[in-house]
Amino acid sequence: MPNQQSIPFGGELLPTDGSAVLIPGFLSETEADDFFAGLHSKTPWEEHSIKLFGKQIPEPRLSTWHADADLPYTYSGVPRTPHPWIEPLASLRAACETHTGHSFNGALLNLYRTGQDTMGWHSDDEAINGPNPVIASVSLGAERRFDFRHKQTREIISVALPHGSLLVMSGTCQTYWLHRIAKTTRVLQPRINVTFRHLITNA
Ligand SMILES: O=C(O)CCC(=O)C(=O)O
Ligand SMILES: [Mn+2]
Numbered sequence: 001m002p003n004q005q006s007i008p009f010g011g012e013l014l015p016t017d018g019s020a021v022l023i024p025g026f027l028s029e030t031e032a033d034d035f036f037a038g039l040h041s042k043t044p045w046e047e048h049s050i051k052l053f054g055k056q057i058p059e060p061r062l063s064t065w066h067a068d069a070d071l072p073y074t075y076s077g078v079p080r081t082p083h084p085w086i087e088p089l090a091s092l093r094a095a096c097e098t099h100t101g102h103s104f105n106g107a108l109l110n111l112y113r114t115g116q117d118t119m120g121w122h123s124d125d126e127a128i129n130g131p132n133p134v135i136a137s138v139s140l141g142a143e144r145r146f147d148f149r150h151k152q153t154r155e156i157i158s159v160a161l162p163h164g165s166l167l168v169m170s171g172t173c174q175t176y177w178l179h180r181i182a183k184t185t186r187v188l189q190p191r192i193n194v195t196f197r198h199l200i201t202n203a
Contacts, residue, residue: 023166026165045109061118063111067082067083068085089109100134106198109193125174140163140194141192142191
């Protein structure tokens with residue numbers, strides 16, 4: 001049975017092998033409400049499907065990929081057509097760039113319609129993310145639990161991601177840790193997550 005550790009507050013979440021820093025009040029309540037409303041209504045949400053055992057299965061969430069120019073991107077084997085930097089996404093990107101001191105040329109937006117929508121265990125370690133990527137992840141709307149699991153020790157770190165929070169994953173986080181958003185019957189309201197990334201073009 002792996003260790004289960006709950007971290008209620010912000011700061012560094014990982015004990016070793018990379019960094020994941022949570023800033024719970026990154027956006028004020030009003031800013032977070034406005035970003036949620038703007039992104040919810042203006043994003044051209046898409047339902048993608050993945051091939052599982054030869055069958056096309058719809059992903060348990062809606063998503064869109066936004067990027068500079070013609071940056072190609074494949075997520076879980078699914079090629080994505082990039083959408084442009086619409087508002088308020090462009091403003092949110094600027095806020096994350098100012099806070100982290102890093103620039104981002106792509107963003108994956110996910111809409112979890114209820115607690116039944118999920119994202120399975122994975123790490124963002126595709127070559128296109130480059131080595132030791134900095135990923136800035138903003139949470140809006142319903143609070144969901146986010147789990148990390150160490151690939152070798154299977155240690156689990158769980159944290160709640162509140163409305164208006166920012167999670168910055170960096171260093172060797174993607175090399176050593178998986179992460180997921182698990183299914184829950186307790187959440188009925190939607191959540192939007194935006195992960196800003198800097199993709200390298202010669203991957
Ligand atoms: O919804 C989240 O907080 C996680 C999203 C995620 O892991 C991803 O887009 O790669
Ligand atoms: Mn991820």
